[in-house]
Amino acid sequence: MKKLINRPEDVVKEELEGIALAFPDMVKVHFDPNFIYRADAPVRGKVAVISGGGSGHEPMHGGFVGVGMLDAACPGQVFTSPTPDQMLEAAKMVDGGAGVLYIVKNYTGDVMNFEMAADMARAEGLRVLNILIDDDVAVKDSLYTAGRRGVGTTVLAEKICGAAAERGYDLRRVADLCRRVNINGRSMGMALTPCTVPMAGKPTFELAEDEMEVGIGIHGEPGRERMKLKTADEITEMLAISIIEDPEYRRTVREFDEEKGEWVDVELVDPPFRRGDRVLAFVNSMGGTPDIELPIIYRKLHEICEKKGLIIVRRLIGRYITSLEMQGCSITLLRMDDEMIDLWDAPVKTPGLRWGI
């Protein structure tokens, strides 16, 4: 295993120590339990937006903490869910009195722990809502998931909801917006190479020199198909068409009903893309893919969107939700309305995403 690390068991702790030293104007770090939070938290009267998940997907989520995006992020060990005490303590630290939104990627451990944390926080008098992100069209159910996995749309939801909270939206409105982003976003990824979790010391899976995995998850979970390596154009077409032609998607998720005071089942429906939809096109590197390759993917995606009548109104191209050093990419398309576009453009200042400030 070749990595720029010291002891594998210290990777996350030392990463957090480095982040605290590197970005003191944007974030602070709390240890035991571990979370990264806005340097100016709590912001009185503002809804606090919190996310979290296993480490190894940097800059997500810790790199998205700062003005205009997340108030806090809870990192687990690499590819391991954070624990409820991290989420609870983060909420208590950043709550500005207007409540807390937990943005939760749909992985069994994350979902369970964020639900538990929300219950604990409510028991301590905080207002907390959880919204799920489940946008990966590649597979229904997978290794760590019931239903679709939460991937690229998470980054976009964190930016848009962070901007909304900054504008003074109340908790219910930020949560409704987050749900709307989720049902309008779809993603799919692929990998050329595996990655190695530091504590494991060996690749999470094997791929032959002429093979790739299409529909892969961000922890290297199996995707739709292992196949012979194809060209960038063919790969982009496979991902983009799977996203654009994905039919209506219906499922039931659990959300907390504040009036009833209990968790309830909510039916969500992702409407399929239609000609004339305005979209944000997000080309994401899995981590190890060099930057020279991403515009080649974008070029073909742009052509396909034009052909399918989708109007690209915003773009994000780079490494934002990664799988350590895995080579590969994912594509996310988010159907945007005027409000989302306006919030996307709002100023943001985080280690991983920054403009306007």
Next chain:
Amino acid sequence: MKKLINRPEDVVKEELEGIALAFPDMVKVHFDPNFIYRADAPVRGKVAVISGGGSGHEPMHGGFVGVGMLDAACPGQVFTSPTPDQMLEAAKMVDGGAGVLYIVKNYTGDVMNFEMAADMARAEGLRVLNILIDDDVAVKDSLYTAGRRGVGTTVLAEKICGAAAERGYDLRRVADLCRRVNINGRSMGMALTPCTVPMAGKPTFELAEDEMEVGIGIHGEPGRERMKLKTADEITEMLAISIIEDPEYRRTVREFDEEKGEWVDVELVDPPFRRGDRVLAFVNSMGGTPDIELPIIYRKLHEICEKKGLIIVRRLIGRYITSLEMQGCSITLLRMDDEMIDLWDAPVKTPGLRWGI
């Protein structure tokens, strides 16, 4: 070779096509000869800052074109110098009447071609000055260089000189500032893995599973020493101490003397770092290194700088000058004065570096 590309010979062309589609608010792309230039160029009355070099180091240089940084960038094929006609046509496209500064990394081909382009541009009535970046302390002379290689300080010089040009500095003053950034910046890099040039189809060098190369160049040129893999702390210490304890460095470079109307030898002296110096600390990924590892490097660098009495006043952490998918990192320390700090903080809006706009 596993890459997200179509035909190897089309990589740069298709990358440029993708960039043109992806960032139309920031840049335009000219083909045959190839260069990326500011969407609003030429900016009347402003000095134009241009750089360029082989592709494969993205986001450098093309990703640094935009308001507050470069007016144009000339990409060669991967790891291959661009040609004088690219540099000449770029200068003619973006010259706003106040002259052009070519920022040139010290590689034999780049230096020669940028000198030729400057002579050709002058013959066509443009005012052009060339400033060299030669900041890599790892080796004197190397595979493609007489003298030290140009590496990380290039990114910082492009940001600082771009801001100065935006503020209305005249050509002489931007060139003097660029020279000052160069003599105050020092870098060194290392690699855990090689990278593969698309047209070559195989790794540029081999490293055993337990080996690393310290002092490596951004094209995989041999460094100071091939050795057994060490910890992140040990690696950071090797790089940082080599930089901080590098003695005074004297050499002669060629610059164009406008009064004499000819190229002249100029003696440059890099003063060594001293306790109390204010520095920008730049931790750079070679491309394939995951983001989780960079704060671990920064953490140790911060500790070493404190011990050595260097005051870190600004930081840059991420992938900015890369070698395709090579895993590894480089460190750059730039001694800053008030003027450089102020220019560093100025707004910038490019695909690869952005804040304040």
